[in-house]
Amino acid sequence: MIRIVLADDEDLIRGALAALLGLEDDIEVVGQASDGRTAVELARAHRPDLAVLDLEMPGWDGLAAAKQLSENPGIPSVLVTRHARPGVLKRALGDGVRGFVPKTTPASRLAEILRDVHAGKRYVDPEIAASALTATSCPLTDRELELLRYAHDGGTINAIAGQAHLAQGTVRNYLSSAMTKLGVETRYEAARRAWEEGWF
Amino acid sequence: MIRIVLADDEDLIRGALAALLGLEDDIEVVGQASDGRTAVELARAHRPDLAVLDLEMPGWDGLAAAKQLSENPGIPSVLVTRHARPGVLKRALGDGVRGFVPKTTPASRLAEILRDVHAGKRYVDPEIAASALTATSCPLTDRELELLRYAHDGGTINAIAGQAHLAQGTVRNYLSSAMTKLGVETRYEAARRAWEEGWF
């Protein structure tokens, strides 16, 4: 019997996934959480064989939870995600994630994947793996990424400079540099590109 | 027995929802589709009692499919959505949608909701209903909305003017007007606000 802790912030999806896994004779969902922190607490209490975590969650996301679980109680995680972002896959594998499943995966495969991971294998969606291999590794510096993160929600340069505690000239330079590196015309496009690649 | 056609572009979620509904004795999923157009074809072929449609789908989205189904074979629809956008709810109800369920709804409630809708009732998530009532109705003109749609993916004014076949001065005027009406500083924030409200 494979004992699982399941985390997804959308109740409907989490419940549906639980129903799906409940159909399998050898899988048992022993706990459900709606955010990463609760998932970690549940896992430390129940000691499941496996954690199935949605990547996009408020507060601690799936990646943060997976890292915790892999370090402390040594519980392997499978991440489920809507957006197949190559950079995120790389970081996830570095943080001890054992399976990476986009939501476009056929439902019938999920149980098999969990069994494989439980048996010690790893699973990575072939599509994402391919794009992660061909993907240009991130050409941006940490500072550039930080400012792109701020730029992502559409504020003015001044607002960004305030949040980052920098002069606006500096902010403009970093963003300009990022824009040239990515070959786009505006910081918004740059921010979107960086997000899509999974660089943050 | 309530016969249902189910549409969601994410295979994993669609399969999980099917599993969830399959647990109910009085509900049968007679067809599954990954986009709105296929959902409509399936529904015309199988004549289900109800269609459960994800709102966010490529090609025809859930709203378009629901409208078709309500007009032609007269099949009622329940929309499932991730983002609770008040404007979308209003349009949906106008297009004959009978149920509006955000993905934050507890999984255990879904079956009840489908039964209610099948019995002729309507269901609208109370949270969204409240925000739709208090929401300011859209103060923007069609042209302003159109340009905000273009602005939403981050191009320059020139690019937008090209797509819309307008002079850049005109584009700036419309966007500026939209920005003042919404009380924001940049066209990107304006575009995001309009999207969040469900105005497009």
Add this chain to the structure above:
DNA sequence: TCGACCACCTGACATTTGTCACGACCGGGC
């Protein structure tokens, strides 16, 4: 120790953008 390099920051400059005032056209109400 030196130079090369990189991340970091700044100021000056040209372009883009937002704002405003204005005019023309069209359609529908009063």
Add this chain to the structure above:
DNA sequence: GCCCGGTCGTGACAAATGTCAGGTGGTCGA
């Protein structure tokens, strides 16, 4: 008729933005 609101455009101005040359300090390998 007249007025009003939406559409489309122009020109001008100030502010925000992007671009560039340059400066500082630290690390690293030769």
